[in-house]
Amino acid sequence: MTGTGGVGVRARWAVSALFFANGLVVGSWAPKLPAMMGRLDIDESVAGLLVLALGIGSICLMPVFGALVARRGSAHAVKLAAVLFAPSLIWISLAPTVWAVAGAVLVFGGLIGGMDVAMNANAVAVERARRRAIMSSCHGFWSLGGLGGAGAGGLAIQSLGELTHAVVVTLIVAAILALAFPRLMHDSPSGEQKHQPLRLPRTPLPYLIGVMALTSMIPEGAILDWAAVYLQREMGAPLALAGWGFAACAGTMAVMRFLGDEIRRRHGAVRTLRISTVIAMAGLALAALAPSPGAAIAGFGLAGIGIANMVPIAFSAAGNVPGLAHGVGLSVVTTMGYSGILLAPGTIGFLAERMSFSVIYLGLSLLLLVPLLLSRLARTADFDGGH
Incomplete structure (x- = not known):
């Protein structure tokens, strides 16, 4: 290398x-x-x-x-x-x-x-x-x-x-x-890694990081697919304004991803993940409880700031699980993570027939307690500890 x-x-x-x-x-x-x-x-x-x-x-x-x-x-x-x-x-x-x-x-x-x-x-x-x-x-x-x-x-x-x-x-x-x-x-895998049997990892660590990625990606999918519907149907926003829910989230996510590596270098992966998760929770809660479409859009923008670096940190952590070929760890975590974006829209559509989007976005804010509680697992994403 x-x-x-x-x-x-x-x-x-x-x-x-x-x-x-x-x-x-x-x-x-x-x-x-x-x-x-x-x-x-x-x-x-x-x-x-x-x-x-x-x-x-x-x-x-x-x-x-x-x-x-x-x-x-x-x-x-x-x-x-x-x-x-x-x-x-x-x-x-x-x-x-x-x-x-x-x-x-x-x-x-x-x-x-x-x-x-x-x-x-x-x-x-x-x-x-x-x-x-x-x-x-x-x-x-x-x-x-x-x-x-x-x-x-x-x-x-x-x-x-x-x-x-x-x-x-x-x-x-x-x-x-x-x-x-x-x-x-x-990058060439070591001889030992090349001849390891290709089976699902037996250590729980990649699956727990996968749960962290999954619960981080569900809110992103929920904003992508349902923010416009929420703003239009429940908040009374005109169609031209409704698209700004996802646009605000996507825009802040893009900006924060370019800043994220430097933030992670300064504060470490675990601390960055914790701060990001709390900001995402606050943004989703603001969007859920907002009194006006403008405030809800601001909430989605704030959620984007938090969500931006949660998944990249999880992927870095998965690629550096000790004793595991990084392709195997990453495939477990990416598959689990992306299944969140695949499964979330349909599930949320089903729930939306029975409860308001306001309640759903508040619930998604609470779902982020999972990556917050698992945040210590992100320490393998750091480069100063010789893992």
Whole structure:
């Protein structure tokens, strides 16, 4: 593994570029969904099943790529995932029937998940080599890519058409990969790790960190999918204002992710996680109890400040569990964490038929007591203790 210095800096920017490219494609998928609904003449319930297929594919391939990281190293795994993932939007655009689209989306979701595990593992490898936290800013680059893809995607689809938009995104991603691949950190698993049997970890630590990631990601999914509905239906906000609930959260999350590594270096992973969790709890409680839409939006923005660095810290901690190949630990934690974003929207929709969103967001604030109580487990994310 390369140490600090010029190569370490190049590797740090290379993995950041992969996060940006992944976010760009995932963000470009968001405006593609309504265009696809029009092309295939499908309703919301069928579109909902396509989104579910994406999530199922993601969770299925995460452990496979975790095993590949453990056997061959994260650079090998992330290159394979990225090359297969880059043209995914083209196959989805060309798929002629609902079933063909469902198959393409299932594979697309799987490759998103596979690339996610591998690029997070590569970020952990760079962190280890440089002995500096970079995970939060990597997730910041993902947020930037996501905002860019979602923001420009609708306009591009409208002016260029669905297929041309997919080709343009693919060409941009291909250019990013061509620049990033030669500069990636190449981490080779030790001989001992290579020959370890690939089974689920027997130590409870990765599963507990997974619970921490899961409970940190559920509120993020709840804001992404339901903040606009809450603001419109319960707070009486106009549609133009309702979208600002998630926008406020996404904006503060992106900013805090770029600041997060420095905050973590100064205060340590455990303390940063605790402060972040308390801020997220306060933000969700403010959104739940807000007297006006403006105050609720401010609450979602405050929640974003807190949520921003909780998951990156959990992923760093998972990649550094002592005695465990970091691909295996990461695949457990990413699978558990992302299942929160997959399962939360449907569960919250079911609950919302029986209680107000105000009560739900207050309940989510209390759910964050779980990562607060488990916060000591984040100490493996620090680089000054020779773990």
